[in-house]
Amino acid sequence: MTRHGRVARTPVSPRDPALLTTSIPEPRSTARGSGRATAHRDELARLAENLLSEPTVRNLWRQQLSLTRIFDWLEGFPADTWQDRWLLSGSDDLGSGWGPRGLSAGTRSRFTAGLGTLIVLQVVRPSYSWLFGSRLLGVYDAYRRQNQPALFAELKQRAGGQRCDEHATEALNVLTRMSIVTGKDLLAFDLEDLTDYARARRDNGRTVTALPLAYDILHAVGGLKDSPPTLREAQARGQLTPAELIDRHPIANRAVRDVLVHYLAERSAVLDYGSLVNHAQMLADLFWGDLQRHHPAISSLNLTDEVAQAWKQRVRVLPDGRPRRTAHAVFLAVRSF
Incomplete structure (x- = not known):
């Protein structure tokens, strides 16, 4: 900002491939898409049958019931794709508390199974925060069997040869989550995809100890082209x-x-680089990014009291419902700004 109150134009950085337009651009890690976003539920049900390792009559019936539950619920939201219906439901921000309220344990189990099937088929792509807060027993393994199975098998072999089973499994899960959320081929990942993942983990108060191993094994199988080996x-x-x-x-x-x-x-x-990175994330993501997600037409920093108070309430809570321990730092950064 100049001394006369005018804002000078600065060029878009090379790390932002999208020109800044009047609408909110897609996240940097754009999915290639499975081609099933608008598929009819009957077509998806037929595809799901191939996921069963034991397609007995009972297993087919249970799968059909689970898919019926999730399809009926998602179709209650007015959108053209299953992914948009998922987002409209608000569940992507709720972690383990997603879905209709007041479900019995058995019904919730069926909903979870149905959603897991849609994730494996790349029909629905939940966010990192949702994946971190949800228990998806067997879904990651099923996803790896269905999507790029030969490459996932090679990654598993390399991970197992380098570290203990638990660490190797988590490294494999890192790459699985990245594939689920971005929809990208494993060999199409780049360094910024891993940076996005690490940021999401830290924002949710979780560690990224397996990320270096995930990088190593992906690089070893031909991924992360033109990047250093570690x-x-x-x-x-x-x-x-x-x-x-x-x-x-x-x-x-x-x-x-x-x-x-x-x-x-x-x-x-006056700030060291680490503090500068944190400031950028707090101001551009937790502050303005949150505001434009909830108010897409917003164009002024002169917020109404209602908008400001609602933002303060949101920033106090992590996407999975836990209190944000660093909320006071966000408030201080925004107040200084």
Whole structure:
């Protein structure tokens, strides 16, 4: 920002492939799509039968019942794709508390089984925060058998040869979650996909201890092309500029984006790099990113009291419902801004 109150234009950083338009762009990790987003429920039910290792009459009946439950529920939300219906349900922000209220244990089990089938078929792609907060017994294994099974098998073999079973399994789960959420081929992942995953883990108060091993085994099978052989070397490539830090978070309004970039540039004179990264994430994601998700047409930093108070309530809680321990730091950063 200049001394006269005008905001100078700054170029979009090379790390933001989407031009900043009037609508909110898609996240950087864009899914290739399974082609089943608009498939009829009967077609998906037929595809699901191939997932059963023991297609007995009873198992087929149980699968059909689970899919009927989840299809009937999702069709209650007005959208053209199953993914959009899932998002409209609000469940993506609820973790283990997703779905209709007041379900019995048995009915909830059927809903969970049906949703797991849709995840395996790449019909529904929940967020990282949802996956972290949900127990999906058997879904990850089924997903690996259905999607790029030969490559997943090679990754499993390499992971097992390097670390203990528990650590190897978690490294494999890291790559599975990334595939579920982004919808990308394993060999199409890049460093920013892993960075997105690490950020999501930390935002949910979880560790990323298996991420280096996930990087190692993916690199060993031909993934992460043109990247160093280890995650440590890849992360040592240098510091991002204020513009690049802000542009890691899609901001629809160019004027607001420019204000954030100039403010971060000013703060860079007195903050270490780690603090600068945290500031960018708090301002561009937890503050403005949250506001534009809930108010897509928002274009002014002059918030009404109602909008501001609602934002404060949201930021106090993590996506899985737990209190955000760093909420006070977010408030302080926004107040200073």
